[in-house]
Amino acid sequence: MKYIYPLLAVTMLLLSCGEGKKNSLENILASDNLLQLREKRGEVDAKKLELEAQLKLIDDRILELDTIKRLPLVTTVKIEAQNFVHYLELQGNVQTKQNLVIYPEMGGILEHVYVKEGQRVTKGQLLAKLDDGGLSQQLAQLQIQTDLAKTTFDRQERLWNQKIGSEIQYLQAKSSFEAQQKLVNQVKSQLSKTNVTAPFTGIVDDVITNQGSVVAPGQTPIIRIINLDNMYIETEVPESYISNVSVNKAVIVEIPILGKTIEGIIRQASNFINPDNRTFKIEIAVPNKDGAIKPNLTARLKINDYTNPNAMLIPQSVISENAEGDQYIYLVNNKNTEDEATAQRTIISTGKTQGDVIEVLTGLSDNAEIINEGARSVQDGQLVKILR
Numbered sequence: 001m002k003y004i005y006p007l008l009a010v011t012m013l014l015l016s017c018g019e020g021k022k023n024s025l026e027n028i029l030a031s032d033n034l035l036q037l038r039e040k041r042g043e044v045d046a047k048k049l050e051l052e053a054q055l056k057l058i059d060d061r062i063l064e065l066d067t068i069k070r071l072p073l074v075t076t077v078k079i080e081a082q083n084f085v086h087y088l089e090l091q092g093n094v095q096t097k098q099n100l101v102i103y104p105e106m107g108g109i110l111e112h113v114y115v116k117e118g119q120r121v122t123k124g125q126l127l128a129k130l131d132d133g134g135l136s137q138q139l140a141q142l143q144i145q146t147d148l149a150k151t152t153f154d155r156q157e158r159l160w161n162q163k164i165g166s167e168i169q170y171l172q173a174k175s176s177f178e179a180q181q182k183l184v185n186q187v188k189s190q191l192s193k194t195n196v197t198a199p200f201t202g203i204v205d206d207v208i209t210n211q212g213s214v215v216a217p218g219q220t221p222i223i224r225i226i227n228l229d230n231m232y233i234e235t236e237v238p239e240s241y242i243s244n245v246s247v248n249k250a251v252i253v254e255i256p257i258l259g260k261t262i263e264g265i266i267r268q269a270s271n272f273i274n275p276d277n278r279t280f281k282i283e284i285a286v287p288n289k290d291g292a293i294k295p296n297l298t299a300r301l302k303i304n305d306y307t308n309p310n311a312m313l314i315p316q317s318v319i320s321e322n323a324e325g326d327q328y329i330y331l332v333n334n335k336n337t338e339d340e341a342t343a344q345r346t347i348i349s350t351g352k353t354q355g356d357v358i359e360v361l362t363g364l365s366d367n368a369e370i371i372n373e374g375a376r377s378v379q380d381g382q383l384v385k386i387l388r
Contacts, residue, residue, distance in 0.1 A: 092235030
């Protein structure tokens, strides 16, 4: 009889353990029983609410008993409406439309080069000359024949005006003279191709082929000439900015290698969208009075594509995001004389960014005070200490 009670106690303990294992979270999850899962979730919710209530009682009691408050330390910023100028930042290359390598129009020996590198030349100035291959002697002979044909024609014309001679003699003399004139003009045209002249006013950047070399028409480069007065920057702009980036838009141009910053405007915007990268080209004129800006230099462009005279701007670092993807910040409310206040979570929507700041479109009013430093370490409704 004395062994019956201990035996019953052990039996009850084993039965309760078995029942506990049967109702464990692992077993309920594995059972896929919807009713049991809902009952278990209700139990867990109840325990959660009970624990939160207990934590609040403990926190309230700590605040009552703790004479030295250990509040989170934060700094705040008062937000005021201000002018916001947004810039689209791109990279471009400096170019000039007057950057030309000159090729000969006919083949032969480069007989003379009359200019040196770095020399300034004017439009039409003779830069070099090719051997004419006997064209000048041929022209002289043709000129003699043309002079004779002209004399014959002049005499025949006087006789014809006096009704002396036949019409056919007059027409033959006229035809012979005109044919000789055309031959002379043809040889002069060919002879002019032996002269290499400047197509525009500029600077001889490079004498590529030396005097005495044999050159081929359209194949042998002779001289490079550049004009640095009419410089511009070309870049490609994503098509999404086509409505905001247009002719006469203000542009800030920075040329890092020269340490220069220039204010300009867009002088041309392409109407063609490149199907390969979905961009369009723009040109910005660049003044270059001192000639310091050279072709192919890299430039940074800041194009004003958006302006808001009453924008709410906050530091990007104070923004957090919840599980639903909503952005939020913390405001301070109920600030007392000891600079203690309550942190209030506020959902916001944002717009464009510029540097370290971002524009707030909704959720923030003028003169609101937001938590700056310490924004990521506070919670909604928490009491905080504001540092001055």
